[in-house]
Amino acid sequence: MRMAEVSRFQYTRACGNRRTYDVTLNVTRKESGIYAYAAWVQFRAEYKGSGLMLPLVSDNHESAMREARTRIENDIDNLIGVVE
Numbered sequence: 001m002r003m004a005e006v007s008r009f010q011y012t013r014a015c016g017n018r019r020t021y022d023v024t025l026n027v028t029r030k031e032s033g034i035y036a037y038a039a040w041v042q043f044r045a046e047y048k049g050s051g052l053m054l055p056l057v058s059d060n061h062e063s064a065m066r067e068a069r070t071r072i073e074n075d076i077d078n079l080i081g082v083v084e
Contacts, residue, residue, distance in 0.1 A: 004028035005061070009069070014077050017084055019043050021076055027056075027064050035064035039072045041082055049075070049082035 005027050012020040024040045035056040041049040054071075058064035076082050
């Protein structure tokens with residue numbers, strides 16, 4: 001079983017204030033075999049959104065990382081769980 005992987009990236013919102021957010025992403029594979037992720041979104045060291053541990057549909061680690069990042073970017077663009 002793969003251990004959790006934590007990565008960091010920056011994402012600039014496509015509209016609104018067009019802020020660049022710092023994102024910490026944690027992707028893990030649960031004992032059931034399901035991948036899940038949690039993300040913490042910050043702007044200038046202030047938390048703007050904290051993700052819950054959410055399941056992914058991907059069946060391998062690389063696609064789970066891509067799926068989680070795509071979801072986070074979409075959430076930031078649409079201000080879902082993120083305060084601008």
